[in-house]
Amino acid sequence: MENSDLSKLRIEADKRGSASGSRPKKRRLWLLVAVVLGVVAFVYLARMGFLIPAAEVQTVKVALIYPSRALTILNASGYVVAQRKAAVSSKATGRLEKLNVEEGKQVREGDILAVLENQDLKATLEEAQAAQKVAQAALRNAEAELTDATLNYQRNTALRQSGAVSVQAFDAAEARYKKAVASERSARFGVDRAEASLKVAEVNLEYSYIRAPFPGVILTKNADVGEVVAPFGASSLAKAAVVTMADMDSLMVEVDVAESSLEKVKVGGAAEIRLDAYPHDRFPGTVHMIVPTADRSKATVMTKVKFDKLDPKVLPEMSAKVAFLSRPLKEDEHTPFLGVPAAAIKAREKTKVVFRVASDRMQSIPVKTGRTWNDVVEILDGLSEGDLVILSSDKPLQDGRRIRVKE
Structure with missing residues (x-):
């Protein structure tokens, strides 16, 4: 019983031999697979450039560039300022009865901006007009009396020479004539006085009308109907200026130029103005004045730069930047172009290429170039706005080479 059970557990000799012989074959097979995979991995890494050290590069972004950027010799910042600006107030003290304008309204020189209560001044003017009429009537009466007295005096003078009139009658005619002359002169003075009083009344009434001193635009409204206004704010409860206004044709940009850079700025020199409110617009300008x-x-x-052509959307007190240019821009140099630094363009077999950053690799791109401004070259074809191109590298430029952007 025991012998038969042990015989079942015995391994036959031929089976042991076949198992021991299959192990070396499996080892060789796995070794071959490992070698093949290693070769494939090596080839792949070599082809992908992982076995070559990455190049450290400096990049620049392709962007729309204005020609003025390449011609700029100095930049400065400042504000748009109206050179003719006024806080319009009244010369008389009174309560504001009418306000005919609001912010943003354009006015002409002499337009009535506001009116003070002036019923008393109108009454005074009417009284002066009546007094003038009385004086003129008195003058006409005195002139008539003078005419009659003159004729009577002349007749008496002729009769006196012939002895036909008494001395007493002649003396009376002469006295009447002299009195008429004095009365006529007094009447004329009365007319002059009445006209002067009328002029005073007209001036006082005119003071109640607040007029625009020059053509411009209303900037702020400082008083409302019903408030008391006074010249120079004589009362703490009174408003001095009713409105503030500016002549929009006198707008200029005032910038501060460092003393060390002042020699770069010349009166009459070309400039380009940019407003923070309109970042995509460029306004040509000219240096108007260097404040002495x-x-x-x-x-x-302080340097003042005027607009060559004013735009209605330019407003006082807007923040602005001024680029002082080495020369005036030509007609075709006011629109932006796609540009890169000249150092980014390389010559390859009679063609111009740039190396673009594609993920973490170099990629050569043929480009078509146009005009050149200083060190900036116009790109007509091959690149798009926002592309990163290689400006410099510590290793030779080569398609597919791994890169590391220099911080």
Whole structure:
């Protein structure tokens, strides 16, 4: 019983031999697979450039560039300022009865902006007009009396020479004539006085009308109907200026230029103005004035730049930046172009290429170039706005080479 059970557990000799012989074959097979995979991995890594050290590069973004950027010799910032601006107030004290304008309204020189209560002044003017009429009537009466007295005096003078009139009658005619002359002269003075009084009344009434001193636009409204206005704010409860206004044709940009850079700025020199409110617009300008005094606290000199052509959307007190140019822009240099630094363009077999960043690799792109401004070249074809191109590299430029962007 025991022998038969042990015989079942015995391994036959031929089976042991076949198992031991299959192990070396499996080892060789796995070794071959490992070698093949290693070769494939090596080839792949070599082809992908992982076995070559990455190049450290400096990049620049392809962007729309204005020609003025390449011609800029100095930049400065400041504000749009109206050179003719007024806080319009009244010369008389009174309560504001009418306000005919609001912010943003355009007015002409002499337009009535506001009216003070003036019923008393109108009454005074009517009284002066009546007094003038009385004086004129008195003058006409005196002139008539003078005419009659003159004729009577002349007749008596002729009769006196012939002895036909008494001395007493002649003396009376002469006295009447002289009195008529004095009365006529007094009447004329009365007319002059009445006209002067009328002029005073007209001036006082005119003071109740607040008029625009020049053509412009209303900027702010400082008083409302019913409030008391006074010249120069004589009362703490009275308003001084009714409105503030500016001549929009006198707008200029005032910027502070550092003393060390002042030699780069010349009166009459070309400039380009950019407003923060309209970042995509460019306004050509000209240096109008270099104010002949310096700010010792900031070591700057104020420079005024005028707009070559004013745009209605330009408003006072807007923040602005001014680029002073080396020369005026030509007609075809006011629109932006796609550009890159000249150092990014390489010559390859009679063609121009740039190396673009594609993920973490170099990629050569043929490009078609146009005009050149200083060190900026116009790209007509091959690149798009926002592309990153390689400006410099510490290793030779090569398609597919791994890169590391320099911080």
